[in-house]
Amino acid sequence: MKKFMNRSETLVAESLAGLVAAHERLVTFGADGKFVRRRSLRPGKVALISGGGAGHEPMHVGFVGRGMLDAACTGHVFTSPTPDQIxxxxxxxxxxxGCLLIVKNYDGDVMNFEMAAELAATEHRIATVVVRDDVDPGGSTRSQDRRGVAGTIVVEKLLGAAAEAGWGLDALCTLADDLNGRIRTMGVSLRGVTVPDTERETFVLSENEMEVGVGIHGEPGRARVKFAAADEIVETMLESILSDLAPPRGEGLLLFINGFGGTPVSELYLAYHSARARLHSLGITVARSLVGTYVTSLDMAGLSITVARLEERELSLWDAPVDTAVLRWGG
Structure with missing residues (x-):
């Protein structure tokens, strides 16, 4: 296995050090290097904290900054951060x-964030939202019910903008709960993940196979099917998403095409073109778009499609200024 690393044991720490150094205007390490936080914290607003295992970069550390997260806690590869970090x-x-904890629905993440919230509750006002945007968890052994996957970024952006605008903790929780029913994601993989510690792929596909319904920890999906042309793959993914989401005709949506770490940008834009055309043929308008590699599964070759039903208020929150290492727009 060839990877740009020194030792697997130091990969995460050295990567985080590089990120903080490269974006020192925006972020810094927190106490004892246990987490990454905004360099300039803003008193008087609800603090947003998220995190998870390494291997999903740029999520979550790449989204720390004005208009999104105040802090992100990173565990070892595909391993939840510990309660003391949180x-x-x-x-x-x-x-x-107070603090709002944004947690992906994976058992380890949920358990450790809940434990941290309980231990800190005597000194801080804390609420937790568990993101569940995956269309179908398939045979996942890492979560109960829907997993939290690429739609987590949409939740973090909208809640981040709302917190920056002065929304209180209760109002943020209400928005988060509502969004859970209006964001759906589906992933497909053409190749498994090579985990640094084991130096093995998590699953192996033949040249004419693809894995449908994958998560972001290298786990297999709900079905292994015959490889197909891009338009057919995208149509299959959208059918699953739209049957679950059921957007009314004429409603504007956010369309987010996300790469898993080993997919060229050209292929992501091709998938976006295909998905947008398919939605248009169904009378569905794409009001906002995002394309890129944002929520990865190390070097997995694959992508996910996220569709979000957003009302005018949420579209305004999406458009609100953001200044992070990865997302940056507005004033």
Missing amino acids: IAAIRETDGGE
Whole structure:
């Protein structure tokens, strides 16, 4: 296995050090290097904290900054951050209005964030939202019910903008709960993941196979099917998403095409073109778009499609200024 690393044991720490150094205007390490936080914390707003295992970069550390997260906690590859990391982030970022923990629905993440919230609750006001945007978890052994996957970025952006605008903790929780029913994601993979510790692919596909319904931890999906042309793949994914989401004709949507780490940008834009054309043929308008590699599964060759039903208020939150290492627009 060839990877740009020194030792698998130091990969995550060295990668985080590089990210913080490259974006020192925006971020810094928190206490004892346990998490990454905004360099300039803003008192008087609800602090947003998220995190998860390494291997999903740029999520979550790439979205720390104005208009999104106040802190992100990173565990080892595909391993949840520990409760003490999360507690340290709560203590350092709470500016007096409480903390909202944004958690992907994976058992390890949910357990450790819940434990941290319980331990910190005597000193801080804390609420938790568990993101569940996956269309179908298939045979996942890592989660109960729908997994939290690429749609987590949409939730973090909208809640981040709302928090920046002064929304309180209760209002943010209400928005988050509502969004869980209006965002759906489906992933497909053409190649498994090579995990640095084991130096093996998590699953192996033949030249004429693809894995449908994959998560972001290298786990297999709900079905292994015959490889097909891009338009056919995209149509199959959208059918599953739209049958679950059921958007009314004429409603504007956010369309997000996400690469898993080993997919060329040209292929992501091709998939976007195909998905947008398919939605248009169904009388569905794409009101906002995002294309790129944002929520990865190390070097998996594959992509996910996220569709979000957003009302005018949420479209305004999406458009609101954001200044992070990865997303940056507005004033």
